[in-house]
Amino acid sequence: MAKPVILAIDDDPQVLGSVAQDLRRQYGAAYRVVRASSGPEALEALRQLEERGEPVALLLSDHHMPQMDGVEFLQRSRELYPGAKRVLLTAYADTEAAVRAINRARLDHYLMKPWDPPEQHLYPVLDDLLADWQAAYRPPFEGVRLVGHRWSPRTHHLKDFLARNHVPYRWLDLETHPEAPALAGTSRLPLVVLPDGQRLEEPTPVELAQAVGLKTQADRRFYDLVIVGGGPAGLAAAVYGASEGLRVVLVEREAPGGQAGTSSRIENYLGFPAGLSGGDLARRAVAQARKFGAEILNPAAVKGLRAEGQYRAVTLEDGSELSCHTVLVATGVSYRKLPVPGLERLAGAGVYYGAAITEAQACKDEDVYVVGGGNAAGQAAVYLSQFARRVVMLVRGAGLSQTMSRYLIDQIAGTPNIELRTCCQVAGVHGEGHLEAITLADAGTGTTERLPTSALFVFIGALPHTDWLGQSVLRDGRGFVLTGPDLPRGSWRLGRDPFLTETSLPGVFAAGDVRHESVKRVASAVGEGSITVQFVHRYLQAL
Template identity: 65%
Template structure:
């Protein structure tokens, strides 16, 4: 976990340097010390830290600053980090303003300048504030955050892509979560039509990203390392993964191309009980994870998300053209594309696909479902999703 931040703000360079020096000497091993020379620049730091999901433990702010005073800064910063402790650096003449700020800006403490020696006049006070903050601190989620609308097909696509590629993420619903609305505002994407918003740990924000955009950011391989292979496999379901393992284990240079995520449709199954070698069953995600690990151990290249557009034969070679226009040639081409779901032939279902109509009972929607015994008394399961009811198969 990244170190919690102590943010020091002062417009006087010498005072700011002295504050940062004393803070680093005492707290640098446990906290990250950041300094800002104005209230406006400090607010920018606060917004960036929020987008990167890095917590602020303490604001140590000078009261007398041009354009934005310390109390005004704290009032705005606390809307972003309401649990952070607040201490104000004041001159003797500003003590009345500091006392008023205890109620107005929920100030925890004010310190008179100068604070020398810090061992007596600074550290004991900050120790108490930081201990109090740490007692109620819960480490934030360290990973990708997806902000969107539950009924958005694009949001469903992003969640499904991350889940099927076994990338941990946190889902924030714009309609239910105040933090989600705050993040959208900070990312300057206030229009809900521009969701989903995907935030990465380094602070990068992608608005309505494609699967290729996300893949490039999280480090998935989307381009082949070389132009020729012994074996090219199109499709990354159980059959394609098995062929990749068998081919590579026999010494063939092998590349597997998958349009969505390794595991195919089977990868989204909550339980598979008819797969050879697993008598008690396993989840589709676990099967995909095991197979991908085994394939990569033998040196298989896995391109995902990538799609084959056309295939042609030239002399004794098979040439595969990918969606990005690049080509791969090979001795042997194995097509293991599986099947596609049969879609409902009902007007309007295409617009609702991923926004209430789902194929394959995607695991990404499990968080929005809960189960109870079937009311028909037949002993099957009934799935309730908010106000929508999915009837048991027996009806």
């Protein structure tokens, strides 16, 4: 396969030569650096690359150029290579135009000239962008292939599992892909075909994980810190704990990132003005945690917790145990099920809970519906609007201002194929084998309306994953874990006060969305996971 292309554009020959030289020195081994002296010339180069089927990873364009400025070029280039990363080179005086281009041209970053030394001002930015591109790029290859039916819940679950764990795969719909029937033969579906030809018929997520090289068994029998849950809080604790010398293992039942990992775009996270997907955030955090020596087990589900003197034991569903000094409960929350008759039989077959990313492309030229008025619902609606003909947001309340960030409300208002319907809810679902229509009820008029659709995405409420804790720690009436100052008087037996994120069982902590009265934001979850490591140190010092 040809090397992916990095395309540099500048009308100044001297600057263009300097850019190309810096790019080749750092990336020449893995990428082919192509130059263009104008926007039209660069567009023609992209057309030729597309005709030859060559991948383009990065576009690095100057802003001020005759005929076509850099923002216009980057905007028009999306028609040819929508997945390429886009960087604008600009002078200090043009930073305002560059910030506006973040939304207009879907700019990933802007750099001010001069960028010397490139080791400090150019390469770190491009390294991150190219790593993101590599993570999302799906080249034609004979790697993992998944064969199944679009409306099969088991197939949907495996697609979601592979995508969220960043395992490159090729999806072959048995009904539409020409290669699928011959490859499937008489095999039981869903079928996974590995690069070496091994065939897995109806595999479980654990069997698939083991086959593709994910880690499902712990290396040690004893740890300083066992983290249950791989969302932002758990991943932050893994990074900080391992970087400070603790023996850390993180246990995740599905895929690192948790509910946040399914977000198609997070734009209000500090330090990422162009935004990033929840999957990208999780991938970076996993790489950091592993770099410092943290173990990450997934998929691996936890079924119990018990205390043995000053030690704690976490029991996994396969019967194995992880012994440790401390435990962090960071299992997060899941979306609440819609109380609609017959809806659960269509889960994974047109009804999806937060799975916007894996199913979005299948919704091309269709009308789809999103239930919910929070940030996750807004992010999904904006992402789905790039594929669907029309996205209808269904909100029980009178508007979005009380539940959604302003930047998302503005994006939704500015997206012509997103429609907002307030004071309504789903009253019925219809379909044999897969979703075919929904019935909406208007809370104001009491009228109902049946509408055809094949996709309903649900983003409502939050239920904590805490049943496995049993009576070991105190929880509130909804199952959220009580910590620190929220513990009832008389429930704490030690001479010291409990730490801020410590539960009723000393040495067991809770962070993120699973904690009682926590702020349901990615940044706050990361903060809670990080500061818990300091409490772990103080707890260990007192043993």
